[in-house]
Amino acid sequence: MESTTATRISFTTSDGLSLAADVRHPADAPTLLFAHGFGQTRGAWKAAAATMAARGCRCVTFDSRGHGESDHVPGGDYHMEQFVDDLLGIARVQPQPPILIGASMGGLLGLAVAGETRPSPFRAMVLVDITPRWETSGVERILAFMQAHPDGFASYDEAAEQIAEYLPQRRERKSEQQLRPLLREGADGRLRWHWDPALLSGSLIMESERYQPRLLEAAAKVDVPVLLLSGERSDVVSHRTVEEFLALVPHARHAEVPGATHMLAGDANDAFTAQIAGFMASLERVDADVDAIKQPATRC
Known part of the structure; x- marks a missing residue:
């Protein structure tokens, strides 16, 4: 390889x-x-x-x-x-x-x-x-972001918008391809973060x-x-x-x-x-x- x-x-x-x-x-x-x-x-x-x-x-x-x-x-x-x-x-x-x-x-x-x-x-x-x-205070900011969307997102674009607000120093907005490994689609069609709640x-x-x-x-x-x-x-x-x-x-x-x-x-x-x-x-x-x-x- x-x-x-x-x-x-x-x-x-x-x-x-x-x-x-x-x-x-x-x-x-x-x-x-x-x-x-x-x-x-x-x-x-x-x-x-x-x-x-x-x-x-x-x-x-x-x-x-x-x-x-x-x-x-x-x-x-x-x-x-x-x-x-x-x-x-x-x-x-x-x-x-x-x-x-x-x-x-x-x-x-x-x-x-x-x-x-x-x-x-x-x-x-x-x-x-x-x-x-x-x-x-820095750790609390991280945890607040992780806990902010327990019901997930309706779309990858919505998730990308939240990440952009959390990481304003990043110039590049996350694409759907980049977000796919980070989100899981539930039975209700909502996208939720990869980690175990x-x-x-x-x-x-x-x-x-x-x-x-x-x-x-x-x-x-x-x-x-x-x-x-x-x-x-x-x-x-x-x-x-x-x-x-x-x-x-x-x-x-x-x-x-x-x-x-x-x-x-x-x-x-x-x-x-x-x-x-x-x-x-x-x-x-x-x-x-x-x-x-x-x-x-x-x-x-």
Whole structure:
């Protein structure tokens, strides 16, 4: 297959659910494991994964449980620990320790896994506009959008209009083709978002705030290279939360992407992938330096 062509695969969770996934590029390439945010799908990474696959990376994207084409939890009983376990399981079955690219919820899950698992299943981590303590107002704005249309939409055009209002920084309006993977047609003919409604009505949302102390503790134990990317216009990450994170993880690097919001990868994909490529290059230099140190000294 061509490096940028996605091949559909699936992962089976420890409790028997099937998670839809795509893989780009062969197994012997450096692996990037992309974990999306709450309410998103693996499609959020399509442009970034294609770009990095063209650069020679093996890119794995997946839909979290209750999202996209992945299975829903029977009875709608979702808990954060399930998502943490899913990510750990997927990381462990990769042919080599992957570099995690985690946005929002995906990044928080990555922090829990990396901080609480030894050895870490990740080679390194890129956190995309998320820190273990976040700005509540930004998260509330996201949840308000997700909860705003329980009865769905009469047409794709109506859904596109709502997305345009939610993401005014995006110049391109979503087409029907782009929206089809995000919406499901019900028996009543209405179009509803792909996620399981139980994600919003169950205990998962209430758990998120209680997870902050655990995430702060986990972050302080992360021992792999970390790049934190934040959006200049983000309302979820702030200078305050970034400073706290860098104090907890002093070996982490931070870069702010100009003009980007919390939806950083979608707002500025070229800048986003350039940051990932630069981070990977720095990891290769470190590996080369370590190998050089391990070589026996040359004697004249």
